[in-house]
Amino acid sequence: MEKVYIFDTTLRDGEQAPGFSMTSEEKLQMALQLARLGVDVLEAGFAAASKGDYEAVKLIAQEVKGPVICSLARALEKDIDLAAEALAPAERKRIHTFIATSEIHMRYKLRMSPQDVLERAKRAVSYARRYTDDVEFSCEDATRSQREFLYRVIEEAIKAGATVINIPDTVGYSVPEEFAQLIEDIRNNVPNIDKVIISVHCHDDLGLAVANSLMAVKHGARQVECTINGIGERAGNAALEEVVMALKVRKDFFGDLYTSINTKEIYKTSRLLCRITGSFVQPNKAIVGDNAFSHESGIHQHGVLSNPLTYEIMNPEDVGFPSSRIILGKHSGRHALKKKLQQMGIEVSEAELERIFEKFKELADKKKEIYDEDLEALVYEEVMKLPDDQPVSVLHYQVQTGDKLLPTATVVIRYMGQERTATATGNGPVDAVIKAIQKALDLDTKLLDFSIKALTPNTDAQAEARLVIELDGVRSSGRGVDVDIIKASVVGFVDAVNRALLRKSYILSKDRIREEGTV
Ligand SMILES: CC(=O)SCCNC(=O)CCNC(=O)[C@H](O)C(C)(C)COP(=O)(O)OP(=O)(O)OC[C@H]1O[C@@H](n2cnc3c(N)ncnc32)[C@H](O)[C@@H]1OP(=O)(O)O
Numbered sequence: 001m002e003k004v005y006i007f008d009t010t011l012r013d014g015e016q017a018p019g020f021s022m023t024s025e026e027k028l029q030m031a032l033q034l035a036r037l038g039v040d041v042l043e044a045g046f047a048a049a050s051k052g053d054y055e056a057v058k059l060i061a062q063e064v065k066g067p068v069i070c071s072l073a074r075a076l077e078k079d080i081d082l083a084a085e086a087l088a089p090a091e092r093k094r095i096h097t098f099i100a101t102s103e104i105h106m107r108y109k110l111r112m113s114p115q116d117v118l119e120r121a122k123r124a125v126s127y128a129r130r131y132t133d134d135v136e137f138s139c140e141d142a143t144r145s146q147r148e149f150l151y152r153v154i155e156e157a158i159k160a161g162a163t164v165i166n167i168p169d170t171v172g173y174s175v176p177e178e179f180a181q182l183i184e185d186i187r188n189n190v191p192n193i194d195k196v197i198i199s200v201h202c203h204d205d206l207g208l209a210v211a212n213s214l215m216a217v218k219h220g221a222r223q224v225e226c227t228i229n230g231i232g233e234r235a236g237n238a239a240l241e242e243v244v245m246a247l248k249v250r251k252d253f254f255g256d257l258y259t260s261i262n263t264k265e266i267y268k269t270s271r272l273l274c275r276i277t278g279s280f281v282q283p284n285k286a287i288v289g290d291n292a293f294s295h296e297s298g299i300h301q302h303g304v305l306s307n308p309l310t311y312e313i314m315n316p317e318d319v320g321f322p323s324s325r326i327i328l329g330k331h332s333g334r335h336a337l338k339k340k341l342q343q344m345g346i347e348v349s350e351a352e353l354e355r356i357f358e359k360f361k362e363l364a365d366k367k368k369e370i371y372d373e374d375l376e377a378l379v380y381e382e383v384m385k386l387p388d389d390q391p392v393s394v395l396h397y398q399v400q401t402g403d404k405l406l407p408t409a410t411v412v413i414r415y416m417g418q419e420r421t422a423t424a425t426g427n428g429p430v431d432a433v434i435k436a437i438q439k440a441l442d443l444d445t446k447l448l449d450f451s452i453k454a455l456t457p458n459t460d461a462q463a464e465a466r467l468v469i470e471l472d473g474v475r476s477s478g479r480g481v482d483v484d485i486i487k488a489s490v491v492g493f494v495d496a497v498n499r500a501l502l503r504k505s506y507i508l509s510k511d512r513i514r515e516e517g518t519v
């Protein structure tokens with residue numbers, strides 16, 4: 001049996017996608033779950049990118065036990081110093097340094113000659129080795145690099161002390177057969193390549209990230225860099241859940257390879273990321289999408305009832321997908337609620353359960369049946385909400401609308417401890433109320449995306465509003481849920497604004513928010 005190491009980069013490359021940035025606390029929450037999932041290496045960030053990223057890497061290095069904690073660093077001593085400093089508290093640490101090796105990147109981006117890039121790569125690796133004996137080197141844009149030069153850079157990086165050599169398909173340009181051949185060629189042409197682990201890092205610009213990663217594994221790569229739900233720069237990275245389950249389900253094809261991932265934690269991890277980022281996967285997403293194990297058509301249903309294997313190539317429970325149905329309503333108690341949450345992949349403390357239970361009973365008095373989506377919304381509100389002393393809160397709002405009325409909203413908000421009132425009109429009641437809040441805030445908030453949907457198919461359903469905003473160049477998403485669509489929109493908008501303000505100010509923990517009072 002040979003192990004394939006899973007290097008998770010949800011918190012670094014994943015976070016590079018617009019709308020996916022997370023606060024340090026959210027990153028820590030995610031990192032703790034990734035450790036429970038069993039990832040081998042957790043790339044916690046890029047310490048030199050910002051004070052916030054540095055602090056997040058440090059916090060994760062302090063708090064998260066199990067995986068090797070890693071930070072990315074350019075091939076620059078100052079980046080490597082910051083990575084090492086942030087990683088210092090980790091039990092096991094890795095510095096991941098990189099430089100581009102393709103002609104186009106060297107000429108136009110780095111403005112360096114190939115010889116200079118080679119020297120820089122050597123220096124960066126040996127410099128990083130002063131801090132740790134676990135150093136990964138990546139040749140950015142490897143798939144568009146000139147072969148002989150690529151071999152040479154890898155050879156020198158190994159001589160300088162790299163222990164993992166990563167081959168990124170940075171722009172998602174490669175196709176599976178070609179990528180497999182590249183791995184073969186590197187194995188056959190680079191001296192001492194067998195002394196290091198070959199890693200791959202594939203992007204999904206052509207929808208081939210997972211296929212390329214798997215073919216690389218088939219041809220000798222033993223580390224795969226991937227992200228939960230496949231998030232990442234542009235079209236994203238290889239989805240961890242897809243890579244891991246393909247290796248597990250298709251042992252007949254891949255041979256005796258295994259990963260240390262506890263697959264039963266996959267669904268829970270995916271949903272946690274969705275709740276944190278406010279960005280949900282499409283229903284038909286492999287492994288973790290709502291429809292991944294659903295059967296709608298009669299012939300399929302008949303087949304599955306006779307034998308699930310007729311239409312299911314894996315057991316939903318193997319990825320922690322909730323399967324059995326407990327119907328929750330106003331007569332349900334804490335045991336059923338807790339069981340249901342566990343089936344949905346949500347672990348809560350006793351204190352959190354109490355808070356959710358109270359809200360659940362309130363909702364159950366208004367609704368006949370509480371669906372999974374309702375519960376998920378409650379958890380988001382109660383467990384994942386921002387600290388109480390948020391920069392912005394809505395104290396009161398009033399909206400007038402009707403078929404012969406211009407929708408008009410008046411809001412009273414508190415911002416930085418100060419009460420402000422504003423009135424605005426809009427194309428509809430939601431437009432009016434959001435405009436009134438924007439006016440009262442007097443900040444540069446742009447609404448980039450807005451959607452509202454009923455969580456369940458009834459007129460008493462809760463409405464879920466999802467918004468993406470940009471505040472002074474910082475993107476963030478927010479979510480609000482209520483039986484009243486205007487309130488859901490108000491809550492979602494204010495949630496997005498508070499998250500943007502927190503990110504913008506690098507406020508790192510609830511304690512610091514309390515110390516500083518406001519942002
Ligand atoms: C393929 C990838 O995913 S790589 C990782 C991408 N992730 C990120 O870029 C997120 C974090 N990045 C950042 O926060 C910023 O880019 C910083 C803080 C790292 C640098 O910011 P700035 O100093 O303002 O530089 P800027 O981003 O504009 O340009 C990048 C600089 O790094 C240089 N550079 C790029 N890659 C490397 C590298 N691997 N090694 C050394 N230098 C590099 C560029 O040539 C450019 O140098 P220049 O400023 O001398 O022209």
Ligand SMILES: CC(C)C(=O)C(=O)O
Binds near residue numbers: 013072141
């Ligand atoms: C830094 C490297 C690994 C990267 O993210 C890429 O090339 O996409």
